[in-house]
Amino acid sequence: MQHARPLPGYLVKRYHGWKATTYSENEGWYRHLAAQGQHPRAMVISCCDSRVHVTSIFGADTGEFFIHRNIANLVPPYEPDGNQHGTSAAVEYAVTALKVAHVIVLGHSGCGGVQGCYEMCEGRAPQLEEKSSFVGRWMDILRPGFERLGPGTDAERRGALEKQAVLVSLANLMSFPFVKDAVEAGTLSLHGLWNDIGAGGLEAYDPATDSFRQV
Amino acid sequence: MQHARPLPGYLVKRYHGWKATTYSENEGWYRHLAAQGQHPRAMVISCCDSRVHVTSIFGADTGEFFIHRNIANLVPPYEPDGNQHGTSAAVEYAVTALKVAHVIVLGHSGCGGVQGCYEMCEGRAPQLEEKSSFVGRWMDILRPGFERLGPGTDAERRGALEKQAVLVSLANLMSFPFVKDAVEAGTLSLHGLWNDIGAGGLEAYDPATDSFRQV
Amino acid sequence: MQHARPLPGYLVKRYHGWKATTYSENEGWYRHLAAQGQHPRAMVISCCDSRVHVTSIFGADTGEFFIHRNIANLVPPYEPDGNQHGTSAAVEYAVTALKVAHVIVLGHSGCGGVQGCYEMCEGRAPQLEEKSSFVGRWMDILRPGFERLGPGTDAERRGALEKQAVLVSLANLMSFPFVKDAVEAGTLSLHGLWNDIGAGGLEAYDPATDSFRQV
Amino acid sequence: MQHARPLPGYLVKRYHGWKATTYSENEGWYRHLAAQGQHPRAMVISCCDSRVHVTSIFGADTGEFFIHRNIANLVPPYEPDGNQHGTSAAVEYAVTALKVAHVIVLGHSGCGGVQGCYEMCEGRAPQLEEKSSFVGRWMDILRPGFERLGPGTDAERRGALEKQAVLVSLANLMSFPFVKDAVEAGTLSLHGLWNDIGAGGLEAYDPATDSFRQV
Numbered sequence: 001m002q003h004a005r006p007l008p009g010y011l012v013k014r015y016h017g018w019k020a021t022t023y024s025e026n027e028g029w030y031r032h033l034a035a036q037g038q039h040p041r042a043m044v045i046s047c048c049d050s051r052v053h054v055t056s057i058f059g060a061d062t063g064e065f066f067i068h069r070n071i072a073n074l075v076p077p078y079e080p081d082g083n084q085h086g087t088s089a090a091v092e093y094a095v096t097a098l099k100v101a102h103v104i105v106l107g108h109s110g111c112g113g114v115q116g117c118y119e120m121c122e123g124r125a126p127q128l129e130e131k132s133s134f135v136g137r138w139m140d141i142l143r144p145g146f147e148r149l150g151p152g153t154d155a156e157r158r159g160a161l162e163k164q165a166v167l168v169s170l171a172n173l174m175s176f177p178f179v180k181d182a183v184e185a186g187t188l189s190l191h192g193l194w195n196d197i198g199a200g201g202l203e204a205y206d207p208a209t210d211s212f213r214q215v
Numbered sequence: 216m217q218h219a220r221p222l223p224g225y226l227v228k229r230y231h232g233w234k235a236t237t238y239s240e241n242e243g244w245y246r247h248l249a250a251q252g253q254h255p256r257a258m259v260i261s262c263c264d265s266r267v268h269v270t271s272i273f274g275a276d277t278g279e280f281f282i283h284r285n286i287a288n289l290v291p292p293y294e295p296d297g298n299q300h301g302t303s304a305a306v307e308y309a310v311t312a313l314k315v316a317h318v319i320v321l322g323h324s325g326c327g328g329v330q331g332c333y334e335m336c337e338g339r340a341p342q343l344e345e346k347s348s349f350v351g352r353w354m355d356i357l358r359p360g361f362e363r364l365g366p367g368t369d370a371e372r373r374g375a376l377e378k379q380a381v382l383v384s385l386a387n388l389m390s391f392p393f394v395k396d397a398v399e400a401g402t403l404s405l406h407g408l409w410n411d412i413g414a415g416g417l418e419a420y421d422p423a424t425d426s427f428r429q430v
Numbered sequence: 431m432q433h434a435r436p437l438p439g440y441l442v443k444r445y446h447g448w449k450a451t452t453y454s455e456n457e458g459w460y461r462h463l464a465a466q467g468q469h470p471r472a473m474v475i476s477c478c479d480s481r482v483h484v485t486s487i488f489g490a491d492t493g494e495f496f497i498h499r500n501i502a503n504l505v506p507p508y509e510p511d512g513n514q515h516g517t518s519a520a521v522e523y524a525v526t527a528l529k530v531a532h533v534i535v536l537g538h539s540g541c542g543g544v545q546g547c548y549e550m551c552e553g554r555a556p557q558l559e560e561k562s563s564f565v566g567r568w569m570d571i572l573r574p575g576f577e578r579l580g581p582g583t584d585a586e587r588r589g590a591l592e593k594q595a596v597l598v599s600l601a602n603l604m605s606f607p608f609v610k611d612a613v614e615a616g617t618l619s620l621h622g623l624w625n626d627i628g629a630g631g632l633e634a635y636d637p638a639t640d641s642f643r644q645v
Numbered sequence: 646m647q648h649a650r651p652l653p654g655y656l657v658k659r660y661h662g663w664k665a666t667t668y669s670e671n672e673g674w675y676r677h678l679a680a681q682g683q684h685p686r687a688m689v690i691s692c693c694d695s696r697v698h699v700t701s702i703f704g705a706d707t708g709e710f711f712i713h714r715n716i717a718n719l720v721p722p723y724e725p726d727g728n729q730h731g732t733s734a735a736v737e738y739a740v741t742a743l744k745v746a747h748v749i750v751l752g753h754s755g756c757g758g759v760q761g762c763y764e765m766c767e768g769r770a771p772q773l774e775e776k777s778s779f780v781g782r783w784m785d786i787l788r789p790g791f792e793r794l795g796p797g798t799d800a801e802r803r804g805a806l807e808k809q810a811v812l813v814s815l816a817n818l819m820s821f822p823f824v825k826d827a828v829e830a831g832t833l834s835l836h837g838l839w840n841d842i843g844a845g846g847l848e849a850y851d852p853a854t855d856s857f858r859q860v
Contacts, residue, residue: 023415028746034413089353101673138304198249200238232447453845464843519783568734628679630668
């Protein structure tokens with residue numbers, strides 16, 4: 001791999017600072033984690049967006065959450081076709097190997113992936129409809145959510161689609177036999193959240209009212 | 216979605232604590248991020264493992280890193296076949312839409328996904344070879360890395376395979392035309408890292424010596 | 431004390447979150463508790479096990495329970511020999527100084543201390559029989575309970591021994607003159623409980639049937 | 646055990662409420678903890694005082710902290726004499742069996758045990774000097790701390806003695822060979838804290854300045 005480059009100096013410096021402080025103060029815990037393996041309590045499926053850090057919002061320490069991050073926090077439907085499904089592999093590993101107790105899907109405001117899906121479904125982003133568009137094909141997972149949107153302004157409908165991304169993922173999770181079995185056995189629970197980045201809000205999906213409500 | 220459950224109470228409490236402190240003290244920055252959108256400097260591709268938090272190691276603030284996390288920090292080869300490729304979508308979005316300056320692939324010690332791949336390639340994990348194994352099919356991406364392993368004990372070869380996971384991903388990244396173009400234009404650089412969880416070590420791939428060295 | 435280290439950062443953050451929310455919202459009560467001293471209604475003797483939090487199970491507020499936690503929720507017999515007896519000191523303080531109305535002994539499933547005692551009494555843990563084993567000598571308190579076990583599988587007998595740990599402690603409590611006096615005067619009552627961690631069960635000892643029954 | 650009584654009704658009601666909510670919402674996690682055992686990150690040694698709940702201050706979930714609570718959060722010196730040492734047993738189990746990464750000693754304001762020790766050492770509490778006083782003999786552990794007190798008012802010296810209770814415990818912890826070995830090997834770190842109940846303060850011992858400072 002001739003193309004790899006040295007790590008930027010400011011990251012090297014930060015790493016050395018972390019090593020001398022956070023690592024040093026928690027060395028025992030890191031060595032414990034290395035020797036004993038991970039036992040996370042929950043899997044979090046969150047967006048790659050740089051503005052959403054679930055470990056910060058929940059004051060999580062190293063070892064607490066098994067975190068999968070992809071564009072728009074999407075889970076595709078169960079499709080054991082022998083192809084590569086990175087998200088499905090992560091869910092399988094968390095539920096069947098780590099036996100996590102919770103899967104939390106965390107959506108957020110201003111999601112670029114959701115916005116792209118909205119434009120594509122509105123017919124205003126032909127480039128995303130091309131077969132070669134990885135973002136477009138990935139966002140196809142959210143099309144059923146777009147179909148369920150009610151009337152409203154573009155901004156309202158985009159916001160509603162962000163929450164649909166959480167609901168579509170929760171529904172698709174239940175299409176995985178090992179998820180369904182664990183949920184029905186009471187050893188796994190699913191949770192849907194949506195984070196308002198600017199206002200610092202956190203809304204949870206409440207099945208009783210079929211709506212998201214500030215926690 | 217009848218299956219969603221309320222958020223565990225201790226997470227609700229922690230969230231309210233975060234809102235009253237970290238969010239409150241940085242409200243201006245959160246509102247800026249919401250209004251101006253994200254402008255991350257780098258994309259990080261890291262493992263879902265709960266023991267590896269790149270934001271901690273690099274003291275990253277909200278908004279700095281666009282982070283994709285999957286099992287074993289793998290990037291598949293470029294394959295624009297119209298199917299869903301979550302990792303490829305994340306790379307495409309980071310490089311073509313966000314125009315990040317760096318893509319950092321971060322591997323780590325004790326990786327369960329890599330261990331599974333090693334056992335599978337050694338013929339000792341038939342269940343991972345089944346078509347329906349999402350983890351197995353995902354880890355197929357790393358088979359070329361296994362083929363390149365030199366002789367050694369199982370532990371040595373597993374450790375070497377963790378670094379091959381970084382190198383395979385870096386090589387596959389270059390198979391994406393938009394990555395290759397950006398690298399050759401000098402607007403994007405690729406970096407390979409490997410984190411020793413217990414020792415707090417961080418090694419970077421050095422193309423000059425074709426080896427990983429502590430930074 | 432040169433060996434003390436700074437508090438891990440995630441705990442500092444969580445503390446600040448607590449201060450800004452739970453403390454802030456209940457400041458009057460905390461100031462009342464500081465000014466007026468504690469007046470707990472009950473003493474709870476529970477295990478150190480991280481999976482058993484009596485304050486959670488009973489929704490206890492700050493100030494309600496005086497809680498002593500040791501390995502396997504054991505109370506040794508009354509032995510005023512001038513040596514250090516931490517558990518006896520806690521019982522003495524609760525009953526004679528705080529004049530609590532209840533002493534609740536709370537056992538639980540999967541108790542590592544009880545398991546060690548079982549293996550030791552079965553002759554399968556010689557290291558616990560050494561004079562220098564603090565855990566072994568502490569678990570000697572439970573030997574009379576082991577002697578009372580009926581026949582059964584190892585798992586059945588271990589479970590029965592967890593309940594014997596509650597009963598031995600209740601019996602030993604009555605060997606303390608100040609406990610016996612208060613019980614006979616009707617100002618103190620003793621209670622035995624056993625928590626099934628996985629099932630969320632709570633069984634109480636019923637002297638009428640000499641058995642534990644789900645409450 | 647003829648003396649056990651039924652659980653008070655309000656506690657039965659609270660338990661049923663917990664079962665229907667907190668347990669139900671976290672059933673998967675409780676089942677995980679029961680099946681996989683505990684893997685706490687830290688041991689906390691705290692006072693029995695009803696006003697100090699470390700799980701609240703640190704937003705801790707079930708499974709995070711292995712908690713030993715005794716009068717005045719004291720650790721006696723290492724004394725492998727074959728007698729029953731409940732605190733030493735708890736430390737031994739946490740460090741050698743659970744391999745926790747941190748031991749945190751948490752003192753607090755208005756500690757009744759420390760106050761008793763102060764009065765006893767000042768010669769104003771003869772009843773605590775009797776051989777039969779469990780509290781007195783337990784508080785003997787803190788006598789070396791009393792000897793180190795500087796001049797001041799009774800209130801000032803009592804407050805200083807509360808912090809000495811933390812320091813004496815930290816020093817005594819280092820007298821245990823398995824603690825010392827783990828600290829020197831970097832797999833365990835010790836931490837001293839003091840909680841101001843009324844003000845919601847939390848001070849940490851800083852060896853560099855040999856003083857407690859608000860975190």
